[in-house]
Amino acid sequence: MLDIRGITKIYGRKVIAVNNVSFQVNNGEIVGFVGLNGAGKTTTIKISCGVLTPNSGTVYVDGYDILREKVEASRRVGWLPELPIFDPTARALNLLKYIAGFHNITGTAAEKRALELLKEVGLAGLENRKLGTFSQGMRKRFALAASMIADPSNYLFDEVLNGLDPSGINFFRNIAHEFKKKGKAILFSSHILSEVENLADRIVIIHKGAIIKNINASELANIGTKTLKLVIKNVDEKLVDVLKSYGEVRIENNTIILSNFRGEPAEVNLELSKMGYLIESFNYQKTGLEEYFLSLVGEKNVK
Amino acid sequence: MLNRYILNQFFYDFKRALRSKTMIIITIIITLLGSSILAFITSPNPAIYSLHLSYAIYQKDLNYAFLGYAFNAFGDPLQGAVVKIELFTDEPSSTNANNLFSQQLTTNSSGFASITIPNNPQAKYIRVQFNLGGFSTSQNIPIEVVNTQKVLLFSPINRILDSSNSSRYNILIFYVDENGSKPSDIDVYASSHGSDYVKIGTLNDYVGKFKIGPQLSKNSILEIQLRKGSKILANGAIFGNNQNQNSLDVIAISAGAIAGILSLLIPLLVILAAYNLYGKDKINGVLDFILSLPITRTMLGLSRYISILLMTFVAIVLSLGFQELLLYIRVNQTFPLSFFIDSVIGLLVGAAALLGISMTLSHLLKSTGSLLAISIVIWIVFGLFWNTIIFIISFAFGIQPFSKDFISLLIQSYFVNPISFYALLSIYVTGKLVTLGSIPFNPADFGVTLLNITITGIAWTLIPFLIYYILLKKKD
DSSP states (O other), X not given: OEEEEEEEEEETTTEEEEEEEEEEEOTTEEEEEEOOTTSSHHHHHHHHTTSSOOSEEEEEETTEETTTSHHHHHTTEEEEOSSOOOOTTSBHHHHHHHHHHHTTOOHHHHHHHHHHHHHHTTOTTOTTSBGGGOOHHHHHHHHHHHHHTTOOSEEEEESTTTTOOHHHHHHHHHHHHHXXXXXXXXXXXXXXXXXXXXXXXXXXXXXXXXXXXXXXXXXXXXXXXXXXXXXXXXXXXHHHHHHHTTSEEEEETTEEEEESOOSOHHHHHHHHHHTTOOEEEEEEEEOOHXXXXXXXXXXXXXX | OHXXXXXXXXXXXXXXXXXXXHHHHHHHHHHHHHHHHHHHHHSSOTTTOOEEEEEEEEEETTEEEEEEEEEETTSOBOTTOEEEEEEESSOTTSTTOOEEEEEEEEOOTTSEEEEEEOOOTTOOEEEEEEEETTEEEEEEEEHHHHHXXXXXXXXXXXXXXXXXXXXXXXXXXXXXXXXXXXXXXXXXXXXXXXXXXXXXXXXXXXXXXXXXXXOOOTTOEEEEEXXXXXXXXXXXXXXXXXXXXXXXXXXXXXXXXXXXXXXXXXXXXXXXXXXXXXXXXXXHTHHHHHHXXXXXXXXXXXXXXXXXXXXXHHHHHHHHHHHHHHHHHHXXXXXXXXXXXXXXXXXXXXXXXXXXXXXXXXXXXXXXXXXXXXXXXXXXXXXXXXXXXXXXXXXXXXXXXXSHHHHHHHHHHHHTOGGGHHHHHHHHHHSEEGGGTOEEOOGGGGTOOHHHHHHHHHHHHHHHHHHHHHHHHHOO
């Protein structure tokens, strides 16, 4: 479990990267972490894994303070940065063995674990390749292997989907689900909001260094608006009465616009067909997390 | 528990530092430069290295015979020395001289060369030429002189250096008995300042080395006699002048050259290593990933600092050790221990200071290009051109070069330059300013005292490190 408590980070004297940020990521939960560029996502994640030091506040990893108990806290959290950077001259297997050493896994056990992980992340056969020759996707897979060495109970995925091909995106999506099933806490930041929407149990939105919205599972299901547009020749009052039970009806020329649509489009289609109405055009639109997010960040105090 | 994490990190960093191209290339450059200088300094040269040939020309049957022994400053045999024996009808340099006989010999592994010279009634001179590694000498001996004695000896009594202590003298006796036979039971006597002759050994071979007991002071004389029973076979003397300074010069010149190379290249090694193994990693973000592992930033920072410093120590010791070995092979001498200690301490203090400065810059600069550029500029200003800069400053202020004021300014400037700490320490230890042609003076007159040196050394080691440590802890 990750417990981020009131962290503030100021670069230099004036640039406030994050301001009193607090939220939790529970075990067996994927929390989507979204925000515009420069909103403070990476800073929050870097503080959470001990790479950066906050000016105030702290992060507890399974109860260990990342500032005061750095070694114990870091043993329990794996970090996947957006652009993993390793010593380009290091070889994959050697670097994993070295990382294993921090977790008291040494000798043949370290080698065995490293080989297992390289296979698991799809890098088998590249054990002796220098990391400088790895592509971005391969480096992300390697970073995943490195973060999994000690099988930590918490993971921080920082924009890991950026720059990946569809198979890479699918791989990391599946990994996140797998971790969740194993009861691990996952903080998942991404610009691909549709991915976050599908993946996350909960979403935390950060804007200009502050948390502006914490959307729980039930809220997430109801986010956004649905609109159904129908073109029907023989519009009458009976039809309007039926459609009113699905949402707010507005008629423009031959087009009926059902805003704040409730229900399933297929259900409407079937019912109207049974009633003998001839549907010339049927258009269903759903505004999701992305529009909701944009509306939020465009309006500072939306709660 | 924590120690294990530190060691894991430290061993990784140290191994990486030792294997870094910077370390390997610069150590090789230092070694090659040092070797080439040593090879140049120690090549046979009359100014700095003694070569000797003792020989005898004796009558054998109706002909003459030559037996020579080539040896170095320590009396050890020299193999491969070329000896040319010629017979001439006149003084060899005259235009009337005709060459009647010419034979070239090479000394064997025991240092000996021998030949029979055919008797020729027209022969008036024997010329003996000796050559080794470009150094040659020749001697023209009139035949009538050869005919006056059954055995004519050249340089039978020689002063040599004690191979275990080059500041001491021994003597080497070369003697050939009648018909070229080996001498036997020839007693060697020595007398210092007219005192009674004291027997110092017995010669039973062509060549023998003898210890002379109390050492000669400068300009004193030790007279030597070779006796067989009561008969005096030969007389000679050796002088307590500063002849062995030649050998010591080899050490001093070599040490100066090696120190110059080390003081220039070790700081470059430190600056490049700090850039490659810390600065680049810090700015590029490699350190971020390591910081996400179970290690504190203090442990990581210290591990990198100590690894680079230890790698520098290894490079210094390897470079010096190789030069020691080479010097020993060439002249059977080693650098004084004080030079070794002075070099290691002086260079390490400078390295610690530069390392602290470079690592501090790594926390202040945002691009690897600017870090590398500034690091190189620091090396150029403080390492390469410091003396030139001081020279220009003194010129601008009208201070005469090599005057007392100039030397004072130069030495004071060494206190504010970490790379010059090595020079400062050398000044204290040797009492000489090597950079200005080994000018001897009293270091204390210019503030170079043990207290000042110690304070400077501690300050250069600690202050840059502490600044780096504070930034490491506080600045992201």
